[in-house]
Amino acid sequence: MTSAPHSAALGSHYRAFGLPLSSSFELPGLRPAPSASGALGLTLSPRTAVERLWSGGDRDPVWTAAIDGRPCATRLGRSGDYLMSYGDDALFLLSSDRRHLRCAPLKRPSAPWQRFLLDTVLWSASSLGGIELLHASAVLGDAGVVAFAGFSGGGKTSLAAELVRRGARLFADDILAVPPTRSELRGHPGPGLMNVPRTHGDPAELGTVLARFDTEDWVSVERAASKPHLLVALCLLRRRAGAGPAMRRLAPNVLDVLPFAVGFPHLRGRSRQRFVHYARLAAEVPVYELLAPFGAGPAAIADIVEPLVFGASPRERAA
Amino acid sequence: MPAEPRRARIPDHVVHRAFPSETVVLNLETGKYHGLNATAGRMFVALERSGSVDAAATVLAGEFNVPRDQIVRDLRDLCRSLADRGLLELDDLRAA
Numbered sequence: 001m002t003s004a005p006h007s008a009a010l011g012s013h014y015r016a017f018g019l020p021l022s023s024s025f026e027l028p029g030l031r032p033a034p035s036a037s038g039a040l041g042l043t044l045s046p047r048t049a050v051e052r053l054w055s056g057g058d059r060d061p062v063w064t065a066a067i068d069g070r071p072c073a074t075r076l077g078r079s080g081d082y083l084m085s086y087g088d089d090a091l092f093l094l095s096s097d098r099r100h101l102r103c104a105p106l107k108r109p110s111a112p113w114q115r116f117l118l119d120t121v122l123w124s125a126s127s128l129g130g131i132e133l134l135h136a137s138a139v140l141g142d143a144g145v146v147a148f149a150g151f152s153g154g155g156k157t158s159l160a161a162e163l164v165r166r167g168a169r170l171f172a173d174d175i176l177a178v179p180p181t182r183s184e185l186r187g188h189p190g191p192g193l194m195n196v197p198r199t200h201g202d203p204a205e206l207g208t209v210l211a212r213f214d215t216e217d218w219v220s221v222e223r224a225a226s227k228p229h230l231l232v233a234l235c236l237l238r239r240r241a242g243a244g245p246a247m248r249r250l251a252p253n254v255l256d257v258l259p260f261a262v263g264f265p266h267l268r269g270r271s272r273q274r275f276v277h278y279a280r281l282a283a284e285v286p287v288y289e290l291l292a293p294f295g296a297g298p299a300a301i302a303d304i305v306e307p308l309v310f311g312a313s314p315r316e317r318a319a
Numbered sequence: 320m321p322a323e324p325r326r327a328r329i330p331d332h333v334v335h336r337a338f339p340s341e342t343v344v345l346n347l348e349t350g351k352y353h354g355l356n357a358t359a360g361r362m363f364v365a366l367e368r369s370g371s372v373d374a375a376a377t378v379l380a381g382e383f384n385v386p387r388d389q390i391v392r393d394l395r396d397l398c399r400s401l402a403d404r405g406l407l408e409l410d411d412l413r414a415a
Contacts, residue, residue, distance in 0.1 A: 253338035275345050279336035
């Protein structure tokens with residue numbers, strides 16, 4: 001089976017989705033971090049080596065999706081390792097002890113598979129390692145992390161980008177890690193990267209455009225958080241014809257939050273942890289409904305949530 | 320003769336949490352969530368803590384200022400309903 005990489009080869013250290021990372025190659029958009037014991041080691045490997053090392057299996061994939069027009073799948077091997085495929089462009093093998101991620105890019109350019117690695121592969125490794133994830137963008141404001149949970153296409157990224165333009169730090173673009181803990185609930189930042197829809201503003205205002213995809217730009221954000229912070233608010237972003245934009249505090253229960261939990265359905269043993277974790281989040285973190293009509297742009301919604309992020313409304317800040 | 324629940328236990332495959340609006344109960348075996356209103360949620364917790372219908376009824380009669388016999392009847396109804404959903408395990412007392 002897979003063996004741990006030699007530590008001397010893992011010269012670059014980062015953190016993302018609550019995971020300490022040590023990599024043999026540079027990862028774009030991630031801030032350097034101190035080396036940490038127990039880090040997930042990332043190495044480049046030939047495809048043949050990855051295919052040989054995977055313990056294999058004939059079960060259906062535990063997860064499938066179409067990303068960037070490519071079929072993507074995650075397969076569980078007989079010994080508990082996971083093989084993730086990104087079309088014909090790349091394979092990734094996560095070892096059964098969750099200590100080693102072999103990356104086998106097969107095609108150039110590198111941006112598409114790197115984006116898949118720094119998003120889907122890393123949050124998958126985080127989830128498989130026991131960290132709980134929310135389908136949410138998030139920014140770091142004056143008091144802590146404010147998260148915006150919503151389903152795809154609801155405007156989470158555009159709202160976060162607008163708040164970064166107004167002075168917040170990016171905390172997560174699409175997936176927010178909130179590890180289970182006995183102490184206060186803290187968000188752990190994702191990579192300082194965003195997939196910014198081309199319809200909303202100049203991406204260069206946010207940072208460096210690493211690559212351009214069909215409808216969005218992959219941006220390394222200059223103002224990005226790199227350390228865990230207290231989760232101070234969770235906004236459930238909902239679109240409804242003729243509504244708002246408006247925000248109201250909810251008296252939530254766990255069922256309000258669970259629809260935004262990200263996880264693998266085959267891990268049924270995690271259901272208890274997930275219930276306890278999100279019940280605690282619903283009880284301890286202020287939860288708001290952020291209601292907006294379908295056509296409302298990010299600026300109008302950002303005006304509503306500014307008091308949560310900066311402690312003052314746009315008018316008060318201007319004064 | 321109908322069986323009367325005497326002792327009640329929340330099985331290991333059930334997890335629950337009380338919120339101001341309701342108590343949410345998850346059956347991990349079926350994956351189904353159940354909502355209990357404030358009164359039923361309080362009864363559920365009393366059953367968990369005391370383990371018996373009689374002891375829970377004594378506690379709840381004082382809290383709700385309701386005759387104990389009525390509380391016992393309501394608790395037994397709740398026990399049967401929750402047991403049907405796999406949310407409680409009952410030790411029945413068969414009426415002689």
